[in-house]
Amino acid sequence: MRDLIQQVDAGLQAHDEFGDSQQIVRLNIERYKFALAVLAREDARLRAALPAVEALSHAQADKLFGDLLVRAELEAAIERLETGVAPLHQAGLLTWSLERSLARIDEPLSLSAAAMQRRFVAGPDLDGRRIWIWDLADAAEPAADALREALRLGFMPGGHCEAQLVRPSEAMVAQFDRACTLLQTLVPHVARSVFGHLHSVAFAHMRNERGPMLTASGGDATPCMIFIAPEELANPWDTAVHIMHEAVHLKLSDLVRTSAAVVREDMVTLPWGREISVSNCLFAFHAYVHLQIFRTAVERLGPELHATYGAPEDYRAGTRAHAMSVVNNASTAPFSRGHERMAYLARQFRSEWSHYLTPFARRMVDWLCAAIAPLIDMPAEAAPVAVAAGDAPAGAPTASVRYAKNPHLQLRPIQDRGVLFAADPAQPKIRKLNTAAWLMFELCDGRSELDLTQAYADLAGLASDRAWRQVEPTLGNLVANGMILPQGQSVAAREGRAA
Numbered sequence: 026m027r028d029l030i031q032q033v034d035a036g037l038q039a040h041d042e043f044g045d046s047q048q049i050v051r052l053n054i055e056r057y058k059f060a061l062a063v064l065a066r067e068d069a070r071l072r073a074a075l076p077a078v079e080a081l082s083h084a085q086a087d088k089l090f091g092d093l094l095v096r097a098e099l100e101a102a103i104e105r106l107e108t109g110v111a112p113l114h115q116a117g118l119l120t121w122s123l124e125r126s127l128a129r130i131d132e133p134l135s136l137s138a139a140a141m142q143r144r145f146v147a148g149p150d151l152d153g154r155r156i157w158i159w160d161l162a163d164a165a166e167p168a169a170d171a172l173r174e175a176l177r178l179g180f181m182p183g184g185h186c187e188a189q190l191v192r193p194s195e196a197m198v199a200q201f202d203r204a205c206t207l208l209q210t211l212v213p214h215v216a217r218s219v220f221g222h223l224h225s226v227a228f229a230h231m232r233n234e235r236g237p238m239l240t241a242s243g244g245d246a247t248p249c250m251i252f253i254a255p256e257e258l259a260n261p262w263d264t265a266v267h268i269m270h271e272a273v274h275l276k277l278s279d280l281v282r283t284s285a286a287v288v289r290e291d292m293v294t295l296p297w298g299r300e301i302s303v304s305n306c307l308f309a310f311h312a313y314v315h316l317q318i319f320r321t322a323v324e325r326l327g328p329e330l331h332a333t334y335g336a337p338e339d340y341r342a343g344t345r346a347h348a349m350s351v352v353n354n355a356s357t358a359p360f361s362r363g364h365e366r367m368a369y370l371a372r373q374f375r376s377e378w379s380h381y382l383t384p385f386a387r388r389m390v391d392w393l394c395a396a397i398a399p400l401i402d403m404p405a406e407a408a409p410v411a412v413a414a415g416d417a418p419a420g421a422p423t424a425s426v427r428y429a430k431n432p433h434l435q436l437r438p439i440q441d442r443g444v445l446f447a448a449d450p451a452q453p454k455i456r457k458l459n460t461a462a463w464l465m466f467e468l469c470d471g472r473s474e475l476d477l478t479q480a481y482a483d484l485a486g487l488a489s490d491r492a493w494r495q496v497e498p499t500l501g502n503l504v505a506n507g508m509i510l511p512q513g514q515s516v517a518a519r520e521g522r523a524a
Contacts, residue, residue, distance in 0.1 A: 026325045029399055030212075033318050036396050038218045043389045044396075046221040046276060050087060052442060053279045057090045059437040059446040060103050060455055061123075066435075070120045077127050084152040085130050091154075091224040091249045092135040094122040094168065097175050100245040107454045118171060125168070138225070140168035145193055147202035148220055149209060156220070158193050158201070159227035159250075175246050180231075186238070188229040191255050197228060201253070204264035207334055211265075211322040215315055219272035222279055224249040226268075228258070239347065242271040242278075249275065260340040262323065263352050266316065270349055273315045277308055283444075283457050286386035293378070296369065297348075297360040303381045306370055307390075313367035314393045316349050320363065321400050323351045364401055372404040422474035422493050426513040428500065429471050434508065438463075449507035456506055465499045469509045474500070 038044045058078060065071035081089060090096055098119035126136045134144070138157040145158035161169055180188045191197075209216040229252045231238035241252040251271035258264055287304045294300045301309075323337065337352045344353040349363045360366055374382060374390045382390065394403040437446040443460035458466060468480050477500070482492035503509040 030318065030322050030325060033396065033399055034212045034214045034322075037315060037318060038214045040392055040396075043280065043392055044218070046218040048442070049276065049279050050221055051083065052283050052439065052444065054083075054086045054090055055437065055439050055442075055444075056283050056446060056455065056457070057096075057099055058086075059435075059448070060099060060106075062437070063435055063448045063453065063455065064102055064106060064119075066450075068120065070124070074120075074123055074127060078123075081130065084154070087152070088135050088154060089123075089126050089130065092122070092126055093137040093175065093225065093243075093247065093249060094118070094171055095126050095136065096248045097246050098122055100248065103455065104245075121167075122171070135224075136168055137172060140166065140172055143193075145195075145198045147198055147226070148205040148223075149217065151217075151220060154224070156205075156223055157225045158198055159190060159225060160193055161190065176227075178246055180241070180243075180247060180252075186231065186233040186241070188227075188231045188241070188252055191228040191230065193228055197255055197258055200258035200261070201226065201228075201264065201268075203334070204258070204261045204268060207261050207330065208265040208269055208319070210330065211326055212269075212319050215269065215318060219269060219276055219315075222249065222275040223251060223268075223272045226250060227252050228255045230254060239345065240267040240271050242274040248278075251275070256343075260344050260352060261334045262327075262337045262340065263344055263350050266319065266349050266351055269319055270312050270316060273312045274308055277311045284385045285383050286389075287381055288383055289381055291381065293373075295360075295366075297366065303378065306378075307374070307382070307386060310367060310370035310374065310390070311393065313349075313363050313370065314397045316363055317367060317397055317401060320351055367397075368401075368404060375404060375406055422478045422496070424473040424475045426511055427471055427473050428469040428477065428504075428509045428511055430466065430469055431507055431510055447508060452507045454506075456508065458508075461495070462499055462503065465496065466503060466508055469500075469503070471512075473513075 036044075038046065041048060061071060061078060062075060065075055078086075078089070090099070102119050122136060129136065129139070132139070133153075134157070138144075141157065141160040142162035143160045145160060146155040147158060148156040161172060176188065176190070180186055205216075205220075227250060231241055231252060231254060237254070238252075239254050239257055243250045243252075251268070253264070253267055253271075257267060286307055290302050290304060292300050292302055293306060295306070327337070341353050344350060346353045346356065348354065348361060348366060354362055356362070360369065371390065371394050374387075375394070379387060391406060394406070397403065431449055433450055435448045435450070439445070443463065445458040445463040445466065447456045447458065448454065464484065465477070465481065468477050472480065474496075478489055478493045478496050481487070481496050482489050485492060485495075487495075500509070504511055
C-alpha cells in the first residue's frame with residue numbers, strides 16, 4: 026500500500042496541464058506580465074516598470090506576483106479593463122505596490138510580508154520563500170493600511186462573511202508549522218505542489234451565515250493566502266487537512282485564471298443540503314480528490330507517526346466534526362464523508378452536469394478520476410453522446426470567405442507551452458489560445474475556408490470533412506473574440522450561421 030500511495034501522490038502532480046504546479050504558476054505569471062503590458066498602454070509609470078518585470082528570475086517573479094497587494098490590485102485592474110467595473114481599491118495602488126515591490130525585490134521579504142510587526146514563517150523552503158504569518162500592527166503605515174483595507178473589502182465578498190484577525194503567538198506558529206511537516210511527511214508531492222500556491226496564512230475567527238468557519242481561502246482581493254481558526258491548530262491532523270484543502274483551492278484558482286472551466290454558472294442543489302454554483306462544485310470535487318490521498322495516507326501510514334504527533338483519536342474530543350476531518354467524522358448519514366461527496370460530484374460532472382463544463386474542465390475531471398481510481402472506486406466515464414444530424418456543422422467550407430489576423434492585437438506567445446495570450450484594444454479582454462486555436466490563428470493569413478481546412482487537415486493528419494468539424498467552431502470563436510477578421514462575399518451569411 027505504501028508504494029500505491031506514493032504512486033498516486035506523485036501522479037496527482039505529474040500532469041503537465043492540471044497537476045504540475047510549477048507550470049501552472051509560471052503560466053499565471055505570464056498572464057500577469059501580459060496584463061501589465063496591456064494596462065501600460067495608458068500608464069507611463071507602468072510602461073517604465075515593464076523592463077524590470079521582464080528581467081526577473083522565476084523566483085523573483087513568483088515573489089512579486091505572489092505579494093498580496095500586487096496581485097490583488099492587478100486582478101482589480103484586469104477586472105476594470107475587461108468589464109468596466111470600477112475597482113473598490115485605492116486608485117493608483119497597483120503602480121505604487123508594483124514600484125515598491127520591484128525596489129525591494131532582492132530583500133528577503135515581499136512588500137506585504139515586510140508590513141508585519143513580527144516576522145513569523147512556517148512550512149517548507151521553496152526557492153528561498155516560506156509561508157509568512159499575518160501579524161499586522163495597529164500603527165498606521167501605507168502598506169499595512171492597504172492590507173487592512175484589502176481584508177475589510179475582500180474577505181469572501183458577497184458571502185455575508187466576516188473575519189477578525191488574531192495576533193499569532195510563537196506557539197500558534199509552531200503548531201501550524203508542525204501540521205505543514207505532517208502534511209509533507211504523508212504526501213510529499215501533493216504538499217510541495219500546493220505550498221507553491223500559498224504565500225501567507227492568517228489566524229482568524231470567521232463566521233458566515235451558517236455559523237463559525239474553520240478555514241477559508243482568499244479571493245482576488247486576498248489572494249495567495251488562507252485563513253485558519255486558531256482553535257484548530259492544536260490538532261495537527263486536521264490542521265494539515267485544512268492547509269491542504271484551502272491551498273488546493275488556491276491551486277485551482279491559479280489554473281482557471283488562464284483556462285475557463287465553466288460554460289454557464291448555474292446553481293445546483295446538493296444532496297447534503299447545500300445550493301451552490303457549478304464552479305464551486307468543481308472546486309469542491311478537485312479538493313475532495315486531493316484529500317482522499319491524504320486520508321488514505323493517514324489511515325495506512327499514519328500509525329508510524331503517532332509517537333510524534335499523537336493518534337487522531339486523541340484529538341477527537343476537541344474537534345468539530347466535518348466531512349473532510351480525519352479525526353472526527355463518525356457520522357453514518359448519507360454524504361457526510363468526503364469520499365461520498367467526491368464520488369457523487371464525479372458522477373454528476375461526467376453525466377448530468379457535463380454540459381456546464383468547458384472541454385478543458387471535462388478533461389480535468391476525467392484525469393482526476395483516473396488519478397485517484399487506484400485508491401477508491403470512481404464512477405465510469407459516461408458514454409459519448411451521439412451527434413444528431415442537426416448538430417453537424419451547417420454547410421461546408423467555402424472559397425469565398427477569407428480570414429486575416431486582426432492587425433491591432435497585442436500578443437504574448439509562450440512557445441514552449443503552446444500558448445498565446447492576446448488582447449484586442451476594441452475588446453480589452455485577455456484571451457488565451459491553446460495550441461490548436463493558436464495554429465488556426467496563424468493560418469489566418471488571408472486564406473479561404475477551403476484552404477484553411479486543407480492546411481489544418483494536412484497538419485493534423487485528418488480527412489477534410491473531419492478537419493472542418495474542428496476548424497469551423499474555432500474560426501467562429503476567433504471571429505467572436507476579435508482575433509481574426511472575415512473577408513469576402515459571403516461574410517454576412519457566415520457570421521449569421523456562426524451566431
